[in-house]
Amino acid sequence: MPALPFEIVEDILRRLPVKSLKRFRAVAKSWCFLIDSERFAKLHLQQSLISNTNRSLILGGLGLYRIGLDSLEEAEVIKPPFYYRSVDGISNSCNGVVLVMCEPAVLWNPFSADFKVLPECSDGSPTEVELYPRTTYGFGYVSRTDDYKVVRVVEFRHKINHFWMYAESSIYSLRSNCWTKIDSFPYPLPFLRGHWRVHVNGALHTLEISDLMDSARIMAFDLDTEKHNELTMPPGIQARNFDLNLDMIGGCLSVVCSRRSRVIVWVMKEYGVKESWTKLFSISFPEIERDDFLKLLVYSQDGNRVLLNCDDKRLVWYDLRKKTAEKVCVEGIPFVFYAEACVETLISPDSSGEVKKLQHVETKRSQEKRKVQKIRNKRDDFLSEGFKLVL
Structure with missing residues (x-):
């Protein structure tokens, strides 16, 4: 069975009570980030x-x-x-x-x-x-x-x-x-x-x-x-x-x-x-x-x-x-x-939780950038060594 488009998933979730949404955070990382977001809390x-x-x-x-x-x-x-x-x-x-x-x-x-x-x-x-x-x-x-x-x-x-x-x-x-x-x-x-x-x-x-x-x-x-x-x-x-x-x-x-x-x-x-x-x-x-x-x-x-x-x-x-x-x-x-x-809402009076989530996202982005840069460096080193062997 094909997965539902994310927009439909969001529309369904925002109609549910808070108790159910708290449980559904464990379904997938994408669901967790959606439910924890300030934007979704306002839509809900x-x-x-x-x-x-x-x-x-x-x-x-x-x-x-x-x-x-x-x-x-x-x-x-x-x-x-x-x-x-x-x-x-x-x-x-x-x-x-x-x-x-x-x-x-x-x-x-x-x-x-x-x-x-x-x-x-x-x-x-x-x-x-x-x-x-x-x-x-x-x-x-x-x-x-x-x-x-x-x-x-x-x-x-x-x-x-x-x-x-x-x-x-x-x-x-x-x-x-x-x-x-x-x-x-x-x-x-x-x-x-x-x-x-x-x-x-x-x-x-x-x-x-x-x-x-x-x-x-x-x-x-x-x-x-x-x-x-x-x-x-x-x-x-x-x-x-x-x-x-x-x-x-x-x-x-x-x-x-x-x-x-x-x-x-x-x-x-x-x-x-x-x-x-x-x-x-x-x-x-x-x-x-x-x-x-x-x-x-x-x-x-x-x-x-x-x-x-x-x-x-x-x-x-x-x-x-x-x-x-x-x-x-x-x-x-x-x-x-x-x-x-x-x-019943997901509105949080403590904005630090949102800051931590944003910091977590930024950290993951930085890690991905470092990983990509590391792969590029290995590729460049490999090409450089190959070029020396040809000479």
Whole structure:
């Protein structure tokens, strides 16, 4: 049977899950070099995003777990290949890479097992003894420069009332592999968790609510320009009437509005366009339990359902057409957890592996050149001796 053209082999491989691709590296050297290449990793990511496949949930809180979204049948324990202090420190996912918020922080692809320990970032010290520091992280991707960036904000709050006083900020670039001081964030970040997970359109977003709890605004920090700007809220939403939370679903910014036992979800269909705010769905008891805190995770592959994390205790599919909710039973899932939706990729946060591969290729080329030159030298010597014998 004749071998398939390499272009067809590549097209088939880029549709497969990461676990299979890792095994197929052993088939042939050409397959290994293809699968390990940065170009193929980007093609594989693009194919997964287009087809809405190769998706998983990463669960944390009481250990780390992976659940395949295609089946949602069993939770698989994940053991990171590096030391970390807390399993409750995983950020949002960008192209399959997550930020592990330990000291020092780590960029990690839980599917390929590649990771990079970030350089240490020096902390500031409070200028007054009644203040204490609190560190918050953000993580995102800049498509223009093909760069991953980590934002580290050290907020200084009052020890008694926890009021935000001021902040010191730094940003890390994977491309340059260094931290840089940036202008201080002029507004407080989410207080309860050490990161803000709403990364949309190359910007990190947070919901700022005034101390009087009567107004709210969406603030965005652009990772490329390193500038702050404000986005409009959905129409008719006021902080005094709702418990508001910012979220992301299907690459779109969303606002989750809770009031008593009813939850309304708004989605910004076109980023930055206030007229594109659309009410996605409204849900209430008995579809969810009273006072449930809802987090949006991911659409189903056909786009007709939304997977919800209800109060960090249950996974629920909500059908957008039938307006019904169905509890998801997953074997081995912990009784309390937080969840992040991820696309399985080969994207590596550690560029040294690619450098080593390039060095290996260059070494082989040099060896081949030396081998060819050696053969030429022997041929020249043979011809030279033959010429002497004739004379």
